[in-house]
Amino acid sequence: MSSKNDPRTVSLERRRLLQGLTALPLIALPGLSFGNQYPTSAVNTTGLAVTDTEVTVGQLHSATGTMAISETGSIQAEQLAIDQINASGGVLGRMIKVIKEDGASDWPTFAEKSRKLLVSDNVAAVFGCWTSASRKAVLPVFEKENGLLYYPTFYEGLEQSKNVIYTGQEATQQIIWGLDWAKSEKGAQKFFLVGSDYIWPRTSMKIARKHIESFQGGSVVGEEYYPLGNTNFNSLINKIKIAKPDCIFAAVVGGSNVAFYKQLKASGITGARQFLLTLSVTEDEMLGIGGENFDGFYSSMKYFQSLDNENNKAFVEAFKAKYGPKAVIGDVTQAAYLGPWLWKAAVEKAGSFDVDKVAAASPGIELSTAPEGYVKVHENHHLWSKARIGQGQPDGQFKLVAESPDLIQPDPFPKGYQ
Amino acid sequence: MTFDEIYAITLMQGFAGLSLFAVLLLMGLGLAIIFGQMGVINMAHGEFMTIGAYSVFLLSSLTDSIAPGLMQLYFPFAILCAFLFAFAAGWLAEWALIRHLYRRPLDTLLATWGLSLGMQQLFRSTFGPKEVSPTLPDWLMGSWEVTEGLDIPINGMFVLGLTIVVTGGVLLALYKSRWGLRVRATVANRSMANAIGINTSRTDRLTFAIGCGIAGVAGAAFTTIGSTGPTSGSLYIVDAFLVVTFGGAASLWGTVVSAFGIAQTQSISEFFLSGSMAKVLTLMLIVVILMMRPQGLFAAKVRR
Secondary structure, X not given: OHHHHOOOOOOHHHHHHHHHHHHHHHHHOOOOHHHHHOOHHHHOOOOOOEOOOEEEEEEEEOOOOOOHHHHHHHHHHHHHHHHHHHHOOOEOOXXXXXXXXXXXXXXXXXXXXXXXXXXXXXXXXXXXXXXXXXXXXXXXXXXXXXXXXXEOOOEOOOOOXXXXXXXXXXXXXXXXXXXXXXXHHHOOOEEEEEEEOOHHHHHHHHHHHHHHHHHOOOEEEEEEEEOOOOOOOHHHHHHHHHHOOOEEEEEOOHHHHHHHHHHHHHOOOOOOOOEEEEOOOOHHHHHHHOHHHHOOOEEEEOOOOOOOOHHHHHHHHHHHHHHOOOOOOOHHHHHHHHHHHHHHHHHHHHOOOOHHHHHHHOOOOEEEEEOOEEEEEOXXXXXXXXXXXXXXXXXXXXXXXXXXXXXXXXXXXXXXXX | OOHHHHHHHHHHHHHHHHHHHHHHHHHHHHHHHHHHHHOOOOOOHHHXXXXXXXXXXXXXXXXXXXXXXHOOOHHHHHHHHHHHHHHHXXXXXXXXXXXXXXXXXXXXXXXXXXXXXHHHHHHHHHHOOOOEOOOOOHHHOOEEEEEOOEEEEHHHHHHHHHHHHHHHHHHHHHHHOHHHHHHHHHHHOHHHHHHOOOOHHHHHHHHHHHHHHHHHHHHHHHOOOOOEOOOHHHHHHHHHHHHHHXXXXXXXXXXXXXXXXXXXXXXXXXXHOOHHHHHHHHHHHHHHHHHHOOOOOOOOOOOO
């Protein structure tokens, strides 16, 4: 564990100062000045859709179908980031133009649309995908056509590509620190693992079980998977009651999620009586579950809307100003918001829109303006980020109760956990 | 484990089976009327349930903003609204679409499937793609703690009660009322029913609308146990068809018995196996029984 957590936070003071300095020319000279500094022929040698005044990027999410529930937040956050970047002068003096494509919750459609974006539209980068299935569907296209994808969702890991930047947490970042917290703060020894039956929960629970049994000396008293869309959990709840775990560790998704928490509450398992830690409830899911049904349970994420820092306050305010006062922001929405900013930073560092150069420039990119705080891109194209635990509140928000002291290194191929 | 704990778990597990039975029956009931009695394969049945669920959400938001003091009382009224909205939508759908397709049962499958896609998009455009949760009155939430360690879910009891009332009402109406008589006559022999002066097209419309209305009630009840989103209906439609087909399409009693059988098999096997395996086992059993009895558990006595 210690090797994962070693403090790499560079002196914040010096970095802020440097960033302040680099921003100075921006204030002095409006966007146009870049035109001379970065002629199109120099910043675009691979035939991307870049002109003297404009750069085209793609956005590929499900605006329709089952996944629209989850992906809408990402679409909105990416659009917000792009609007803000344009308002502050664009990237290398060029305004960002977005081509929106709808993956329609259908994986072959995702692959087809990504080919369209890369081959016909020649976009410089794509912000998109949500489920692992959609990412797996587009990955061969991005690798063959040499595109660049910014992927926002926390996911199961076991993947790394030159053509993808993963802005969410991979499994170990989300799980291991959370389990350690459960053990040290809540004294949890006996765990009951519950998930929906597909790749992400199964891989996550495999890592969790390994960590609990091999590294924590705890025990797993039950491990259960239910089909996606299952809405009846009463038998499971009785099994949990027999097993009497210290901690229910849950990764139930979609419509099942709502049914699961409603029925837990109806069976007398509430936050006051039982410790529950989940990987799959953000502010977005809370809308469906209802705050009163999740009251007192815990969620392991890297971002909560209630985070108390200046970056986040500005972000939440801008988001609500654009999408209405009732809009909520979940973990993935924030991660999606990082995508365009990370891309902008990498392009400016590379001094080019060429995918190879941007990908090569990405590791080491820092973002001190991220709502979640400070993030940095690792050589493996995932983000260093903090792990956080939030406690569900009746109003559907989370109260931050714990935060890892340091950034946690992304480790998509964890040794000893396979 | 002590004897008390085993006793409590057995009781709770028994109740889990009963509440799943109530859910399945409530889901299947509307479909049993439409599919069983009229022979219309209504793929949009799940969406009529969703209408009911959204009605509850609408009413809960309205009550919350207009008269917060009535939050404890609105729910029964919301169920009534769910019935009325779904009834009206069913009436409209029958008039606009279904009545042109009675002679082409396979085309109704396609048409109602299209209808379901359209309705899903309508929900998405109206209520947004995210799932919503109506604020339920406090008396519907939580559990009734009989003794230490024995919790009976209140929403489960509520759904069970509602199912008994609705099923009783439907059976009574079908076998004791004039409407029921006309429906049964139409099912038995449409042209003869016409000949003795029954307005069969009117009967059809009313029957379809009542079936949809009951779906709405089911949807309203499910807001207490599950989620409400534009595609919630698709979570329920397969189970609904399963219950009706397994029970024998034209028999209401068949639906009741089949819901009970499926619920108990599922809930008991879930307790001893993993969730996904339990589903596999239940479906295998149903497939085997349907292979031996293609007409379902209870065949209707209809002259062919």
